[in-house]
Amino acid sequence: MTIVTTTDPRSGTTIDTTLVESDHGEVDRTVRASCQAAAALAAMTRLERADLLERIAAVIDVAAPALVDAALTETGLPAPRLRGEVARSSGQFRLFAEVVRDGAHVEAAIDHAGESPAGPLPDVRRMLMPIGPIAVFGASNFPFAFSVLGGDTASALAAGCAVVTKAHPAHPLTSQLSIQVLREALDVHEDAVTGVFGMTAGADLVRHPDIAAVTLTGSLRAARAIQALIDEREEPIPFYGELGSLNPLVILPGAADERPAALADGLHASFTGSGGQLCTKPGLACIPTGTSGDLVVERLRELVDGAPAATMLTEGMRDAFSTGIDTLVAAGASVIARGDTGEGGGANAAPVLLTADAADVHGPIAEECFGPALTVVRYADPSELTAALHQLPAALTVTLHTGATDADTARALMPTLIARAGRVVLNGFPTGVRVSWAQQHGGPWPATNSLHTSVGATAIRRFLRPIAFQDVPDELLPAELRDSACDIPRRVDGVLVRADA
């Protein structure tokens, strides 16, 4: 029996918990309970499930102060950020309640029977249905919005799938409290959310034959380990990973001319916020050579030089950040400004500003360095940018800052920006993700390993699969596919028909 421990990264103090790592038997019992709950969830009507999601949102809001307290101790993230994150989490449940009520996500389609030159055509009806219990691996850097209470859990429950969470070792108490909050809200369906603790339990979970898919917000290393476990399974299952991302940001000459100080301030806030520990943190900025670009870089340098240390999520991440900077320097980057390293026994890290030659930006220099670091690359002519962006790894986001004189350059760059990222941001910063119907949080490898998103309304598609019904009479069909009046949009004989009023 291994007791789970946790650490306050601000002081380095280790705290014992009353939690125990889940052994093989415990994981198996948990998944079996999850299967029972999955059947009950799948049997609920869409509107019942929407109500359930809203009840969860309300319970999360009530529990917010306790949740923030737990995470303050375990993550060192500032209280305003944590409060915002809890609100984002309940907001995600509310968005998915809307999605489920709307019902377009089941992609209902009806082709009535007909005739063709080759003979009679059967009646065919199709919709998406839930796939079964989902294993959700929480992230270190979002104890709420990408952990137990996060978007993967919300979208899986919305799909009608039960969730077994694997608590992140950096915040087990926050995870445990989050599980309790969800189970309270789920009431008789409490086993629709369960949790396991410990690395071995995580592996057992991925191996369990009744798990239908795995989600991870985490590192490439963790993703490779999970994929290897899936490859050993008798029945392969989908794996949705939100992994590493450099998030390049390009400042065009006109933008640098118009607003050098504002650009530096915004970029600084974006790469140092939350200790630079955001998947959308801009890790590399392309800045023009010349006076205006010099002003941007000079102001960045001033902002970083002697700036206060950030508290990182764990000492391990602080050490990895430090190693990451060493790797960048070994690969040819130079440190041009550094903040305070802080004091005491906590997981402190100094913000770092680096610079590198455009020609060197590939391999190690182009890898994500998780933490408050930004590498500046200077370019002489915008015509160099297309090749430079193609040389970088693809990313969750790519950002372009333009001025009045940059219209032609921006237009020419768009196909490259689209090809290399999942979100194109204009004249803004990639951190601070709006959660809404049109949002998407994915991108070509290594940003994600699939063509799906983990944020926004369509995240639900990951946990649904299509079923077709051929010549099945109304009384045996799901409500969404019957001929009677219907409360969701459907495609009937090829024509999109809105929900009946």
Add this chain to the structure above:
Amino acid sequence: MTIVTTTDPRSGTTIDTTLVESDHGEVDRTVRASCQAAAALAAMTRLERADLLERIAAVIDVAAPALVDAALTETGLPAPRLRGEVARSSGQFRLFAEVVRDGAHVEAAIDHAGESPAGPLPDVRRMLMPIGPIAVFGASNFPFAFSVLGGDTASALAAGCAVVTKAHPAHPLTSQLSIQVLREALDVHEDAVTGVFGMTAGADLVRHPDIAAVTLTGSLRAARAIQALIDEREEPIPFYGELGSLNPLVILPGAADERPAALADGLHASFTGSGGQLCTKPGLACIPTGTSGDLVVERLRELVDGAPAATMLTEGMRDAFSTGIDTLVAAGASVIARGDTGEGGGANAAPVLLTADAADVHGPIAEECFGPALTVVRYADPSELTAALHQLPAALTVTLHTGATDADTARALMPTLIARAGRVVLNGFPTGVRVSWAQQHGGPWPATNSLHTSVGATAIRRFLRPIAFQDVPDELLPAELRDSACDIPRRVDGVLVRADA
């Protein structure tokens, strides 16, 4: 230089072709040409692409006689079947022209900028965009509808992706002619469809860094080989496999009472049609014990006993079928009727009817035997069926035959049928797939390895990925996301809005 050969399965005669297996350099040149074409395709408007798909359909129809002639020699499939398959192929291109014109498949969504308690919200717009060149591995059993001219090619081109086909070794000349037909129709975009020949070339194709996804309609063995190659890639890519399927068929007691002869006739036609070489062939039938069930089995026996031999697609498949029957028998099944084995040097196989005890139907007895074989399992009480179906591997289809007295049993079985298959067929037969908006051709492993379909309008989703645009002005947005009047359905601020009239 290895010359490609082909064989007439009716006579066993080997025919030399003028085709040469593609070497490493040839595969690389082909994929590079494909990338150029992919950029051109992606840059076309939706309506231009729809027109192109219709032009392809028209050219296929004109070439139909030559295509059928080529396939007659290489596949031994009967001419009416081949003519129907060419028509299905051009029909698939026409369906995707409709899909592209309709435009709902890009899932366009617009969330306008707004305010929230946490501050201003950016404008976010999302749509699906093409992922790049697709490697399409054609099937042996559908020289048109699941090969070069098939649904994977049609849906990939519809998505705006170029296609590199890997010709199936059982019909290289048909493949080559199909490639020529497509390239003629593509005109200046001819490199949007290319082809490579040979096993080594297939592996090179999967390894090529510019290939964005792989599709296969084929065996589990082929799927494992392709997955292993993908696992070795630096950047993993999606793999869509349509693999093995037992397609169980259940006759309930009422149905057997009402129409024993018609059931036997329909079942016989379904499992022997096209030599039983269809992915949706019913491989196992659950038939009630008692007089009515006896009548069904007796008639099946009469139909199979001494029936003419089927010409299989290749001698290798004939041998595999023979081995498959031996495996079933070794696992406990008994042959209760067998057709003629035929004469001459061709790939002939006798249809086979087997029976097995319900208790034995797992492991080898529950595996697909590709060819004209059906295993009959008798059951005493419908209450045994749920457990029996859960014991079988999941499948592309599951079929239920009901009579007037079976309503309660049918209702109780529905959740199991849905859980174990991608298509539920009532009172019909699973072969003969209608290609339409609502169709879907997938299912839990081993039917497919993904949550996507290879047939029907939504097959296009496999070759698209979401991109979000944040605060990007109209002039830099794709047409589908601009604020101006729009010819496709979109979700605007959470509300589904139909195309402007």
